[in-house]
Amino acid sequence: MAYWLMKSEPDCFSIDDLASRPRQTEKWDGVRNYQVRNMFRDQMKQGDQAFFYHSSCAEPGIYGLMTIASNAYPDPTQFDAKADHYDPKSKPEEPRWLLVDVRFERKLKTPVTLAELRKHDKQLQGLLLLAPGSRLSVTPVKPAHWNYILKLEGRS
DNA sequence: GCCAACGTTGGC
């Protein structure tokens, strides 16, 4: 089983939004980045676990835990001309973009903020979120980093 | 295949 960190702008879709969905499950749609598409396709598997990270907000950081609830499959919004992430160049017989389903696991007692994570950059060396210029919306997390970050819960 | 222009991300 692998671990991941997945970013979302809470104004758009937050951990609370996920928790209030039917079966607390939702499609992680709208990803239009080939690196992330390939991670969905080649590495992410149903049963993996992920941090839910809030970005572009007052207090960026990890706010909750999710389970990856499906393997990758085509993102229907790419074919929807009215959708924000419509891709006119993608054809149903040859879908360009994939998504996975995610299920709410729990919120953290207190968020582990980006500022808090930065204080532990020694122990979190190699965490892609902290790498300069890293903007990927989905990144892998090493098990040791996952466990270390969970120990920071409730400290800030 | 190069590379300039443009768009997006995301912290601050």
Place this chain on the structure above:
DNA sequence: GCCAACGTTGGC
């Protein structure tokens, strides 16, 4: 709202 970093696009 600014801006740096990065990805994508498209002309050549």
